[in-house]
Amino acid sequence: MLRRAPHFPPMASTALRLSLVPALSFSSSPPPPPPSQSRCISTPPPHHLLPPPLGGRKLRPVRPASPHPRLRLAGISASFSSQSSSGNGRELLVQHLLIKENDLNLLLELQQRISAGEDLSDLAVEHSICPSKEQGGMLGWVRMGQMVPEFEEAAFSAPMNKVVKCKTKFGWHLLQVLSEREGSVLQDIQPDELHAKMQDPNFLEEAQLVDVREPEEVAKASLPGFQVLPLRQFGSWGPEITTKLDTEKDTYVMCHHGMRSLQVAKWLQAQGFKRVFNLSGGIHEYAVKADPSIPTY
Structure with missing residues (x-):
């Protein structure tokens, strides 16, 4: 059965990543620090990895000229430090959907629909309770150390393009690794x-x-x-x-x-x-x- 190409929306969810596209301030003086946000997957960022004080207009990632994820699609990835990306330097382009822990019937239904050829991004828009549903479940490029351990372990051990499941404190995830690249x-x-x-x-x-x-x-x-x-x-x-x-x-x-x-x-x-x-x-x-x-x- 032929499957259509995965959906690559222009930006990653602002609720799921340890460090996402920052708000770009239009002032050279530091405004008040940003309010805390609930995060679905990521662990709280260390203080030294937080972006500069926000308060200005938020700028979204630009839609890439080429749809190929290895060429232009990107989310915030490497940490701000004097070193390159942690771990083995791999970054993964990941999309997922999230459902409640006790919603096992829906989990089974979604797995069956994916096996029948439906696209994970479409199902994320329809069923995911994660804010990333607005981008078809796209998280962008992620690296080791950005996600809670259960999600990270599943993503970095998943075969390319195969939908796998994992459970975290947020519920059940169906996730798919779409591409891989060397860390920036x-x-x-x-x-x-x-x-x-x-x-x-x-x-x-x-x-x-x-x-x-x-x-x-x-x-x-x-x-x-x-x-x-x-x-x-x-x-x-x-x-x-x-x-x-x-x-x-x-x-x-x-x-x-x-x-x-x-x-x-x-x-x-x-x-x-x-x-x-x-x-x-x-x-x-x-x-x-x-x-x-x-x-x-």
């Missing part, structure tokens, strides 16, 4: 380290440098080689980011103090960029610690 990296880079790199002409040719400050800020202070993509103009450049920039190249992101750039760096990682670096402290710290010829403001 999101790192902090110190001003003196970036300054040293920028002395090498080859660095400016090989790397992608992105300044997410507003034009009036760039007029006050700037660094050579940085492409200006103002955060307030996200609507114009965001949907075309994978055509403007190469997801395979090292990408460095800068703002005034390093908060907006960290949020954009996380978002770029969500779009499938393999190696993303955030300038710690932004151009201000760069001017203070690495190059005093750069004006501060």
